[in-house]
Amino acid sequence: MQADDYLLIEQYLDGTLAEREKTAFAERLATEPDLAAALREREAMQRYLKFESQKDALAAQMGLLGKQYFGGDSLEHGNAPSEAKVRPIGQRWWVAALAAAAVIALVLLVFNPFAPKSGQQLYAEYATHEPISLTERSNEAPALAAAETAFNQGDYERAYALLKEVPGSPQSQFAQAICAMETERTAEARSLFQELANGSSVYKNYGHWYLALSYLKTEGYEQARAALAEIPKEDDYLFTRAQELLKALP
Structure with a gap:
């Protein structure tokens, strides 16, 4: 390791690296054990400092x-x-x-500053759902507009019920799968995410990502690892997130 690597670790943990830099850093972690060990030590120190604050x-x-x-x-x-x-x-x-x-x-x-995070804790940290826009892609504007509003307000139960009544599209299927996951319809959510992951739409890699998140909720860590491993390097954002999550898994 070089002296600059410690600064790089701080920037990585602070989230100040550019996407390309994060991808390059994640690739180094996979091939440089000393760098990965230094990162783990710094993460442990952060948890210790959090403990001290309590x-x-x-x-x-x-x-x-x-x-x-x-x-x-x-x-x-x-x-x-x-x-x-x-x-x-x-x-x-x-x-x-x-x-x-x-x-x-x-x-x-x-x-405990050295205890690994649970699946539920990791899910809460990584399952951040971006707002959706459904009405631009369908003539079913009234129903989709209501589903869009409910989803973006976090009312996943209502959004789920509305999305079940409209014709399926990759985008509405993706939103429905998230709603199913958030309302404890886990088997249905996984089936929908797997279908997206097996397809060729723009939601293919998100299908793998959210399939992994669904397994975090039930602490199915091996299944989560398998799903994360399917995300290709070409998807800079999700690949970097997947590498971060892989390192955090117990």
Whole structure:
């Protein structure tokens, strides 16, 4: 690795690289283990810093426990309770200890800086649906206009019902598949995405991408990897996103 590579890693994580630069960087990650390891270390450091930023909230919670179970504010700001302030009555001390341990365990579980993200977390991060425009491509303007409005407002249940009533096109099929995925009609969504992926429309690569996202929701990581691997390098945007997601998979 060279000194400039560390700056490149920062720009990659900040999202300030141009699309062509991100593609070139993703290709290097696949062939340069040292660069990939440095990226993982930097990502781990970011998660650690995020964890550090939550420590004040943990201290506040521990302070509340101190007041409730030890009769004072002895646990605030990380101070150990003095012996004079501890008033265990029966099982009260053990309840306090268990409560404190539960808070610590919960914080470590949620904010563990080295824990990989779950499928649901990755889905929430990567499943960003761009607004659609359906009325330009069909004579079914009233129904499609209503479906378009519902989709762009995030009302996927209504959009799904409307799209089921209009003639199919690759664009409306793509929108319907997203609606099916967002309304837990997973099998139908995958079938529609697979059909798009097998076709030759402009939504072919999006079919692979969203098929992978559908498997993230159910933690089908191997199926997600297989779908992402189908996205060609020629599609700079989706290929780069696919490489990022592949590295993030557990």
